[in-house]
Amino acid sequence: MTTTDTSATVLDVAGYLPEKRVPAAYFAQYAQDDDLVDNVMFRAPAFRHHAADDETSADMMLSAARVLTERHGEDYFDEVDVVLTHSQLPEVPVRGCGGEVAHRLGLRPTTVLDVHNGGCAAFIHMIDLAGALLRANGGRRALLGLAQNSASQVFTQEQVRGKPQASIPGDGAAVAVVTIDDDRGSPVLGLTCHSYGQYSGDMTGVSDPQRKYWEAGPGQIHIGFTEAKITKVLARGNRMVPEAAIEVADAIGIAPADLDWFITNQPNRIFLRNWRDALELPESRHADTFDECGNLFAVGIPITLDTAVTDGRIHDGDVVMTAAFAHAGDFAGAAALRWGGRG
Known part of the structure; x- marks a missing residue:
């Protein structure tokens, strides 16, 4: 909701x-x-x-x-x-x-x-x-x-x-x-969160030889990616983040293309491009820190917001839409702020 x-x-x-x-x-x-x-x-x-x-x-x-x-x-x-x-x-x-x-x-x-x-x-x-x-x-x-x-x-x-x-x-x-x-500060104009538990099993930890993460053994744990899993995650991520952002934009009465700023998580450049294209926003209004910081997971949105405020791109009164999806697509959310300065 x-x-x-x-x-x-x-x-x-x-x-x-x-x-x-x-x-x-x-x-x-x-x-x-x-x-x-x-x-x-x-x-x-x-x-x-x-x-x-x-x-x-x-x-x-x-x-x-x-x-x-x-x-x-x-x-x-x-x-x-x-x-x-x-x-x-x-x-x-x-x-x-x-x-x-x-x-x-x-x-x-x-x-x-x-x-x-x-x-x-x-x-x-x-x-x-x-x-x-x-x-x-x-x-x-x-x-x-x-x-x-x-x-x-x-x-x-x-x-x-x-x-x-x-x-x-x-x-x-x-x-x-x-x-x-x-x-003081930046009021949250609208927010949505959605859980998609049916996808939670698609993110897995693997090693060679396979073991549970708490078990001793020679295999080093990392994320299990396959072509099939990547295809699913790309499809879900491409859909979920714009859907959540557009849902909030509609609720607060702002056309997505009229948002001042769009800040998302940053798994890779492909997602960043596809998400801003879906909202019909130019790259100049979709702030990211990917080339300096890589994928920061949950930290990506707040650190990019802080960076864009600090370097003077985001001004008082700007509407900033934040949106992200988690893991292999088991959670997604968006929140719109009206930036009001550092309170």
């Missing part, structure tokens, strides 16, 4: 990229003869960033959070009642890092929730959850923390780094603060 009465407002957003900047040549030296090497899904970006060996999801979220306290003051998180975190690769399988993030920031929230299933659409999902939790519990502010930390840990493994998929992901983190009924 699409809602245009969210009362949620994004006060500000900040991103963080690890110091290590890795060129495409790093992966080219390990490239293997693979059936998928020429597939459009795996055309490499020029660069991506890799987290340091000892840099955790929480570390990266804290680095992004420091940008906000440096910008607004050390008391910026004092009114946070809800902490939501999403980590692409939780360091401990049975818990996320929300409690650690809250503790290291000195927060005492009433609700801490680790949101694992939103995938590349997690930022939109978390805005939806934050607004609902704040309205239900009378909270004041929610802190959203997102980290993509699998590029350096999964895709540089000896058995994985030569595969076409290895050069696409990059690491990074972002945080945002969401509130309700506040005249």
Whole structure:
């Protein structure tokens, strides 16, 4: 269901990229003869960033959070009642890092929730959850923390780094603060989320020899891609993201072609091109960070939003449509903001 009465407002957003900047040549030296090497899904970006060996999801979220306290003051998180975190690769399988993030920031929230299933659409999902939790519990502010930390840990493994998929992901983190009924920041004009559980089994972890991810063994876990799976994901992604964005645009009474900005997740250049074509938008209004950062998964939308605001492309009053799909297509969402400055 699409809602245009969210009362949620994004006060500000900040991103963080690890110091290590890795060129495409790093992966080219390990490239293997693979059936998928020429597939459009795996055309490499020029660069991506890799987290340091000892840099955790929480570390990266804290680095992004420091940008906000440096910008607004050390008391910026004092009114946070809800902490939501999403980590692409939780360091401990049975818990996320929300409690650690809250503790290291000195927060005492009433609700801490680790949101694992939103995938590349997690930022939109978390805005939806934050607004609902704040309205239900009378909270004041929610802190959203997102980290993509699998590029350096999964895709540089000896058995994985030569595969076409290895050069696409990059690491990074972002945080945002969401509130309700506040005249500062950027109001959420409309939002929709859709779950497609019938596709959830199409994203699989594989290794050679095959094993469960928690079992010891010589095979290194990575994402299982085949030509048939790629065809399905391309078809779903090409459809889901524009559908969600157009659904929200229609609900708020703005023609898709009249949107000031379109920001999506960024799996590859083919999706980026097809999505903006579907909305009849020029490339100049579809911001991305793909060539510098690669596929940032859930971090792609907030870090691109932060980048486009920081470099002066997005102005106060601009309507920014965000949209994404997750995994092999089991989740999709879109949210439109009217940018109102850094509150």
